[in-house]
Amino acid sequence: xxxxxxxxxxxxxxxxxxxxxxxxxxxxxxxxxxxxxxxxxxxxxxxxxxxxxxxxxxxxxxxxxxxxxxxxxxxxxxxxxxxxxxxxxxxxxxxxxxxxxxxxxxxxxxxxxxx
Amino acid sequence: xxxxxxxxxxxxxxxxxxxxxxxxxxxxxxxxxxxxxxxxxxxxxxxxxxxxxxxxxxxxxxxxxxxxxxxxxxxxxxxxxxxxxxxxxxxxxxxxxxxxxxxxxxxxxxxx
Numbered sequence: 001x002x003x004x005x006x007x008x009x010x011x012x013x014x015x016x017x018x019x020x021x022x023x024x025x026x027x028x029x030x031x032x033x034x035x036x037x038x039x040x041x042x043x044x045x046x047x048x049x050x051x052x053x054x055x056x057x058x059x060x061x062x063x064x065x066x067x068x069x070x071x072x073x074x075x076x077x078x079x080x081x082x083x084x085x086x087x088x089x090x091x092x093x094x095x096x097x098x099x100x101x102x103x104x105x106x107x108x109x110x111x112x113x114x115x
Numbered sequence: 116x117x118x119x120x121x122x123x124x125x126x127x128x129x130x131x132x133x134x135x136x137x138x139x140x141x142x143x144x145x146x147x148x149x150x151x152x153x154x155x156x157x158x159x160x161x162x163x164x165x166x167x168x169x170x171x172x173x174x175x176x177x178x179x180x181x182x183x184x185x186x187x188x189x190x191x192x193x194x195x196x197x198x199x200x201x202x203x204x205x206x207x208x209x210x211x212x213x214x215x216x217x218x219x220x221x222x223x224x225x226x227x
Contacts, residue, residue: 004158033214040118042204042217044158056214091158102147102208104215106158 002026004107006092012113018080021110025073025094032069033104034077035091043091043106049075050097082114118142119207121218134192138205138218141186145219149215150179150190153202162203163190193227196214 006023013019025032030051035043046065048056051072060067064083071077079086089111093104120139128134138148145157146167165172165179165188174181178191192199202222206215 006158040219042206042219044213044217045214048214060184061193093158102213102215103161103164105153105161108156110160111156 004092004094004105006090006107008108008110009108009115010111010113012040013082015084016081017113018077018078019082020078021090021092021112023077023092023107025075025092026086026105029094029096030072030087031095031097032074032075033093033095034067034075035093037089037091037109039088046077068104081110081111084114087112087114116217118145119205119216119218121203121219121221124219125222125224126222127226128195129188130197130225131194132163134190134195134199134223134225136192136203136221136223137191138188138190139186140188141206142209142216143186145216146210147208148179148181148188149206149208150177150183151204152199152205153204153220159204164184168202188210192223196222197225197227198224199223 032049037043047060049069051101067077081098089109091109093106149164150162152162153159163177167169181188203221205218
């Protein structure tokens with residue numbers, strides 16, 4: 001079974017430019033998460049989707065960040081415009097809701113460098 | 116305020132010996148705890164979990180212990196192998212399919 005797929009794996013952009021990250025969760029997983037991981041820190045949640053609905057986006061900086069999961073499968077996270085402080089790894093994870101166990105399965109991440 | 120704390124940034128253990136990674140939490144609403152392992156340039160990989168109704172869960176070389184009164188859990192790896200060298204994250208959840216709260220991680224180095 002394929003795991004969580006993310007692309008690109010690496011992205012280097014200049015500040016003030018836009019950038020987008022893509023995630024395809026594990027087949028059948030209806031819950032999708034975007035996390036931000038800074039160097040030396042654990043992942044921190046940005047947004048959580050249940051199917052196509054964003055049920056927790058309280059940590060998403062909405063002035064520059066946006067996300068969508070139009071058909072309840074794959075998802076895109078966008079930053080516009082990017083700032084130097086956005087340099088980090090952006091992780092996507094997925095899980096099955098209502099299964100008791102709440103393990104989340106992570107993709108490899110996209111490492112963003114803003115110069 | 117950090118709700119999940121891993122106070123040891125790094126740990127070095129000889130191959131074959133026991134590795135003990137510790138994690139403390141402050142939120143008494145947490146009722147499910149997980150350990151993830153992360154290799155460089157990869158996403159975190161689920162390792163083992165424990166529900167608050169248990170105090171121990173074992174899976175092969177990996178055992179997680181939970182002390183609810185102390186709000187403390189630990190991951191034991193016996194015997195440690197060089198392939199176990201990675202960053203280990205402790206994570207906790209309040210209930211159901213809610214977001215995980217992660218610690219900062221502990222880098223384990225297993226020396227052959």
